[in-house]
Amino acid sequence: MLTQIVILSLVGGLLCLDRIFLQAMLSRPIVIAPVAGFLLGDSYTGLIIGAIFELFWIDRAPIGIYIPPNDSVASAFAAALAILAGQSLGAVTKELTALSVLLAVPFGILTKKMDVRMMAFNDRLSDRALEEAKSLNFRAIENMTYFALGRAFVLYAAMLLVLPAIFVPTVIRLYPKLPAPIGDALTLTYYFLPVLGTAVALSTIKLRGAVPVFCAIFLAAALAMDYFHVF
Numbered sequence: 001m002l003t004q005i006v007i008l009s010l011v012g013g014l015l016c017l018d019r020i021f022l023q024a025m026l027s028r029p030i031v032i033a034p035v036a037g038f039l040l041g042d043s044y045t046g047l048i049i050g051a052i053f054e055l056f057w058i059d060r061a062p063i064g065i066y067i068p069p070n071d072s073v074a075s076a077f078a079a080a081l082a083i084l085a086g087q088s089l090g091a092v093t094k095e096l097t098a099l100s101v102l103l104a105v106p107f108g109i110l111t112k113k114m115d116v117r118m119m120a121f122n123d124r125l126s127d128r129a130l131e132e133a134k135s136l137n138f139r140a141i142e143n144m145t146y147f148a149l150g151r152a153f154v155l156y157a158a159m160l161l162v163l164p165a166i167f168v169p170t171v172i173r174l175y176p177k178l179p180a181p182i183g184d185a186l187t188l189t190y191y192f193l194p195v196l197g198t199a200v201a202l203s204t205i206k207l208r209g210a211v212p213v214f215c216a217i218f219l220a221a222a223l224a225m226d227y228f229h230v231f
Helices: 002-019 029-040 043-056 072-091 094-135 138-177 181-206 210-227
Strands: none
Touching: 002 072, 002 138, 029 043, 029 072, 029 094, 043 072, 043 094, 043 181, 072 094, 072 138, 094 138, 094 181
């Protein structure tokens, strides 16, 4: 398990650099979570978690000076938690998936604070780079760029190393002891997370028909769950 976590942290750290460097959408949850799932042997769970986070924070894009919650770290962590815990417990259940998402969301917000500090540090580096540019010291500018990227990689990789290493054993130990009402609540949460994500996505479209479409989806989901005796 430790080897899997280390590989995930290295690959995830590289993909997270896309948030501050290329911005080629490689750090989006719909990409990084399935990649995490592939590395851990369960791409399907990674895709499900990535889609949930993509919808949930689809209106939070790093445009201009706005720094959104770090959905890259959150989705990769949630995928790792669900898959690794599920491998030890026998299966990745709906309840375990919902629990992983709920545990990961606060760390997406926490990592945002780290991103804010990182951007402030990069601003100071930019000021120094401008001074070096006046003297045509391009080697110093190149070194500053590599240093900033390396620092970001280490921070992201450390998050994706420490969080699964702490929470996976904890969930493996405590999840089987959860009372039945909490398990039922997690089942409900699993089915309503996509509905919540759809509502967020529709709210960004700003169409008059968005509310009726959401109500229709909500009603269809409720009827389907009643028909298949989900509850």
